[in-house]
Amino acid sequence: MKYEIEERVLHFKQPAGTSRGVYLTRKIWLIHLSDGDKHGVGECAPLPDLSCDAMPDEDYEALLKRACERFCETGEIDYDAMRDYPSMLFGLEMALLDLRSNKEDGRSILFDNAFSRGEIGIPINGLVWMGNYEEMLQRMEEKLKLGFRCVKLKIGAIDFEKEFDLVKRIRERFSHHEVELRLDANGGFTYDEALYKLELLSQYNIHSIEQPIKQGQWAYMAELCRESPLPIALDEELIGVNDPEMKRHMLEIIKPRYIILKPSLHGGMMGCREWINIAKDLGIGSWITSALESNIGLNAIAQFAADVYGDHITMPQGLGTGQLFTDNIPMPLTIQGDMLFLDKKNIRT
Numbered sequence: 001m002k003y004e005i006e007e008r009v010l011h012f013k014q015p016a017g018t019s020r021g022v023y024l025t026r027k028i029w030l031i032h033l034s035d036g037d038k039h040g041v042g043e044c045a046p047l048p049d050l051s052c053d054a055m056p057d058e059d060y061e062a063l064l065k066r067a068c069e070r071f072c073e074t075g076e077i078d079y080d081a082m083r084d085y086p087s088m089l090f091g092l093e094m095a096l097l098d099l100r101s102n103k104e105d106g107r108s109i110l111f112d113n114a115f116s117r118g119e120i121g122i123p124i125n126g127l128v129w130m131g132n133y134e135e136m137l138q139r140m141e142e143k144l145k146l147g148f149r150c151v152k153l154k155i156g157a158i159d160f161e162k163e164f165d166l167v168k169r170i171r172e173r174f175s176h177h178e179v180e181l182r183l184d185a186n187g188g189f190t191y192d193e194a195l196y197k198l199e200l201l202s203q204y205n206i207h208s209i210e211q212p213i214k215q216g217q218w219a220y221m222a223e224l225c226r227e228s229p230l231p232i233a234l235d236e237e238l239i240g241v242n243d244p245e246m247k248r249h250m251l252e253i254i255k256p257r258y259i260i261l262k263p264s265l266h267g268g269m270m271g272c273r274e275w276i277n278i279a280k281d282l283g284i285g286s287w288i289t290s291a292l293e294s295n296i297g298l299n300a301i302a303q304f305a306a307d308v309y310g311d312h313i314t315m316p317q318g319l320g321t322g323q324l325f326t327d328n329i330p331m332p333l334t335i336q337g338d339m340l341f342l343d344k345k346n347i348r349t
Contacts, residue, residue, distance in 0.1 A: 001035050002033070003033050003071070010025065016129055029045075029091065031043075031095040034099075035099060038099050039098075041095055042092055042096070043094060043294060043297040044091035044264075045292065046087040046264070047291060050239065051086070053086060067081075068092070071092060093300075097300070107342055109303075113306045113307055115303060115311070122340045122341075123149075123315070123317065123339055124320050125151060125338075126144075127143075127151075147337035150179070151180070151182070152182040152183070153181065155183055164197075176204075181205070181207060182209075183206055184209070185211055191213050195228065210232075211237060212232060215239065218250065219253075222255060225256050231258060233256060237254070251284060258284065261286060261289070263304065264291045288301060288305040289317060290318060293322065294329045298319060299322075302340055305317050
């Protein structure tokens with residue numbers, strides 16, 4: 001078994017605004033595994049200032065090389081050793097699955113299911129990035145025109161009053177039967193103001209709100225989950241919680257309605273399966289989303305979601321971000337309306 005690591009910089013079609021700043025470019029590392037005539041590719045995509053394995057580029061690449069060397073020597077992924085390096089683990093998992101996959105019509109069948117065979121699509125939510133009021137309203141209009149029935153708004157970048165007015169205007173035009181609204185606060189509320197804001201937003205039939213306050217405040221988050229009229233979903237809260245016993249302990253304390261899983265951030269495929277199984281035991285819902293990966297990562301996440309949730313996924317997943325880059329890596333992924341397909345007609349070159 002041999003490996004190569006390829007560093008790439010992807011460029012956003014438009015600035016991607018988050019609570020941690022604005023992204024113009026996205027650095028990723030591709031793992032290329034080869035075993036005779038077979039070849040597999042995996043994507044490692046840590047997010048600066050967010051991933052638990054984010055570090056200076058030279059340190060990241062050195063650790064990734066050592067992980068690949070150990071894998072090539074043993075032929076097995078050392079999951080215990082890689083728990084704290086989720087983006088690297090996900091890249092190796094992906095590359096190994098791709099190496100072993102059946103290649104059909106340009107598609108790598110990482111998991112054998114109806115989605116990966118190109119027979120069905122996965123429902124996804126539209127994403128409206130942070131911006132000023134006019135930008136967010138325009139982006140919302142675009143998503144609705146494209147046919148999205150579930151739209152996620154990233155909030156916390158402008159005055160809450162303007163964001164609240166945006167939600168109000170959307171609901172005046174579209175009922176909750178027509179459009180499901182999700183909000184992502186990215187920890188943008190303080191604890192003292194959070195419950196008041198959640199009560200205001202609850203007037204407008206919001207499906208859920210992600211991470212209303214910053215992670216690491218378990219007691220405060222648990223109280224919000226008890227008192228909030230809006231269902232709360234955990235996202236950043238899960239980052240760095242890599243031990244299975246600690247995962248269960250945290251969910252038992254906070255008791256959120258949902259958890260949102262990103263393999264690059266939350267333990268690769270192995271770690272996400274742990275989260276999902278523990279959450280299911282506790283009656284907590286979940287869905288899977290991408291974390292600004294290229295189409296290489298998006299393809300793996302989508303097939304993984306179909307494997308985890310089965311061929312009849314009804315809850316929209318967050319799987320549209322691969323469309324954000326001007327220089328994305330070609331894959332046979334298409335979005336039609338609010339469905340993501342692995343399309344036989346769009347062959348990878």
